[in-house]
Amino acid sequence: xGEKTEPNQKQTEFKSAIVLAGGRGRRMGSVEKVLLExxxxxxxxxxxxxxxxxxxxxxxxxxxKNQEEKFRPVLEKFSAHEIRFxxxxxxxxxxxxxxxxxxxxxxxxxSFVCAGDMPFVNSRVVDLLFxxxxxxxxxxxxxxxxxxxxxxxxxxxKMIPEIEKAFERGKRSVLTxxxxxxxxxxxxxxxxxxxxxxxxxxxxxxxxxxxxxTIELSSKKENSQ
Numbered sequence: 158x159g160e161k162t163e164p165n166q167k168q169t170e171f172k173s174a175i176v177l178a179g180g181r182g183r184r185m186g187s188v189e190k191v192l193l194e195x196x197x198x199x200x201x202x203x204x205x206x207x208x209x210x211x212x213x214x215x216x217x218x219x220x221x222k223n224q225e226e227k228f229r230p231v232l233e234k235f236s237a238h239e240i241r242f243x244x245x246x247x248x249x250x251x252x253x254x255x256x257x258x259x260x261x262x263x264x265x266x267x268s269f270v271c272a273g274d275m276p277f278v279n280s281r282v283v284d285l286l287f288x289x290x291x292x293x294x295x296x297x298x299x300x301x302x303x304x305x306x307x308x309x310x311x312x313x314x315k316m317i318p319e320i321e322k323a324f325e326r327g328k329r330s331v332l333t334x335x336x337x338x339x340x341x342x343x344x345x346x347x348x349x350x351x352x353x354x355x356x357x358x359x360x361x362x363x364x365x366x367x368x369x370x371t372i373e374l375s376s377k378k379e380n381s382q
Contacts, residue, residue, distance in 0.1 A: 170267065172212040172287055175259030176204060177252050177308065178228070178273040179220035179245060189227055190362060191273035200276045200362065201231050205238070210280035211287070212269065214239040216262045218255035221245065251329050252308060257320045260312065267291070272308040272361055279358035282349055286311040294338040298359075300346045307331040309359055 178191050178201070191201040208215055217232075219225060219242055232240055243258040256270055267290050269283050290296035290311040298306040308331065319334030326333075335341060350356060 170287075170291065171214075171265040173263035173265035173268040174208045174212040174215045174283075175243075175256060175263060175268050175270045176201070176208075176215060176217050176273050177255040177259075177270065178217050178224070179252070179255050189224070192227065192231065193362070195276075199231055200274060201228070202234065203276045204271070204273070204278055205231075205235055205240075207278045207280045208269070208283065209235070209238050211283045212265075214241065214264060216241050216243055216259045216268070217273075218243050218259045219245070220255075247324070250324070253320055253323065253329050253331050253334070256312070256331065257317060260314055260317050260320075263314075267311050267313050269311050270308060274362045275309065275358070275360065276362070277357040277360050278309070279353045281352045282358045283311075285349070285352060286344060289342045289344050293342050294340040295335060296342045296344055297335060298346055298349060299343040305332060305335075305343075306346075306359055307335055308361075310335075 176191070178189075191204070192199050194200075205215060215238070217228065217240065222244060225242060241262060243255075243262040245254045245258055247254045252272070259270065260268060267287060269286060271278055286296045286298070290313065294313050294315045296311045298309060300306075312335070315338055316334055319337045322337070323329070323333040346356065349358070
């Protein structure tokens, strides 16, 4: 018989990431937010650079096949990495459908899921969430006031049947299936702050004003280093 392996060998687990790029960016004039550029890089480029420090593959979740071509010029820069696509099968079902499609497509048992408009996702925070999730159903950041970060979390494939049950009940909140899973690890934001003191990893961009503030934040950070 071969040598026994420990069930929790984190360093050898295949890690996936799902980037939710299906949002229509209505508050920014229906642009593809992840393709917005500042300081010479798109949000998607920044995100992929960070994720590939931790994960083995990235699944980009689109709302439809017409999106794919717009992303080709950026994705060609990452030809050495494994990037695949998935597409919504339910129309206008929000990020929960993107997560379901991504989990079906991913090769890893665990996937880091994030919104596509997060330019400062911290690879060390992602690594921490994978570590916390290993052997459990999910790892979900939790704020001091009891709120969660469901679009910056690690989920196992056990979430798929819970998503389907949520849809059957007409529920589309990401938290609905998450909180139905039996073994979710809640990661206190205070612990994440030890890695990312300003919690920039959670920053996202929904409006033009937020985009401008993000550019200013990035400039201040780089000037202070």
